[in-house]
Amino acid sequence: MTLFDNTRVLVGIALILVGSVLFVPAILPNASTVSTYALVPAALLLTAGTWLVGTSSDSSAV
Structure with a gap:
């Protein structure tokens, strides 16, 4: 089982990407x-x- 087989990881990565993009207009x-x-x-x-x-x-969790 790899890291990207987990649905929670994929959703988490998507949320991180969207959240990062939302920071751009403010900077x-x-x-x-x-x-x-x-x-x-x-x-x-x-x-x-x-x-x-x-x-x-x-x-x-670390």
Whole structure:
């Protein structure tokens, strides 16, 4: 069984990628208020994705 056979890992990686993309508009110059509000869901998606990947195996999470 490899790392990518686990559904939790694949969902976690997808959430990490989407969360990372949501950070991009807020770091650009002249960022609007709406792009600043996108930081909240971006942080939540990154947290959820990291949690899913970190707890996907039976061993203890690092």
